[in-house]
Amino acid sequence: AQSVTQLDSHVSVSEGTPVLLRCNYSSSYSPSLFWYVQHPNKGLQLLLKYTSAATLVKGINGFEAEFKKSETSFHLTKPSAHMSDAAEYFCVVSEYSGGGADGLTFGKGTHLIIQP
Amino acid sequence: ETGVTQTPRHLVMGMTNKKSLKCEQHLGHNAMYWYKQSAKKPLELMFVYNFKEQTENNSVPSRFSPECPNSSHLFLHLHTLQPEDSALYLCASSQDIDAWYGYTFGSGTRLTVV
Numbered sequence: 001a002q003s004v005t006q007l008d009s010h011v012s013v014s015e016g017t018p019v020l021l022r023c024n025y026s027s028s029y030s031p032s033l034f035w036y037v038q039h040p041n042k043g044l045q046l047l048l049k050y051t052s053a054a055t056l057v058k059g060i061n062g063f064e065a066e067f068k069k070s071e072t073s074f075h076l077t078k079p080s081a082h083m084s085d086a087a088e089y090f091c092v093v094s095e096y097s098g099g100g101a102d103g104l105t106f107g108k109g110t111h112l113i114i115q116p
Numbered sequence: 117e118t119g120v121t122q123t124p125r126h127l128v129m130g131m132t133n134k135k136s137l138k139c140e141q142h143l144g145h146n147a148m149y150w151y152k153q154s155a156k157k158p159l160e161l162m163f164v165y166n167f168k169e170q171t172e173n174n175s176v177p178s179r180f181s182p183e184c185p186n187s188s189h190l191f192l193h194l195h196t197l198q199p200e201d202s203a204l205y206l207c208a209s210s211q212d213i214d215a216w217y218g219y220t221f222g223s224g225t226r227l228t229v230v
Binding site: 041051106107 | 118120122158159204206208214215216217218219220221222223224226
């Protein structure tokens, strides 16, 4: 069985400062991990994904995440926040066990607020 | 655009109406999904189709009826809905059912039941 925990429901940072959104996971298999972003009244857009290649993954819009197996973490970071980054962020784990769509588990989301 | 198109973007319907949501993808993906996203609740998986065959029905009420005529199109037929069914309905697709490379989502249909 797999699970995802997003440690903060809300994160507030000032524009131009670093962003850290935390995600921990548990998985019985070697997982794929994803971060999705959702702007208000929009669908979910893939930011980046880890699928057992390099542990430091670079995504769109300057975001990156590091897969740390020993800590079972996949935290999302960005060096300098922009106002347009304000959105809901979802950490997702995919554990292929032949179970189809049940293999994709979504976190509850972190609402990122950018202060001017 | 992500490659997954949902129509309409917004829908207001009465509890006795019948309406349909449409999802279309031309990414060559074999699996398609309906999700419900309500305020302050996690994403809820509703239905899964793999190669046009329904493989998952997550205890969804019968007032929601999916249809997948081919691998590129997915519908969600709605009838006699309740106000608590108001939500953002998201369609997604993936290359294969194991979703190893994640999903591509549409922009959603914002449904309001009055």
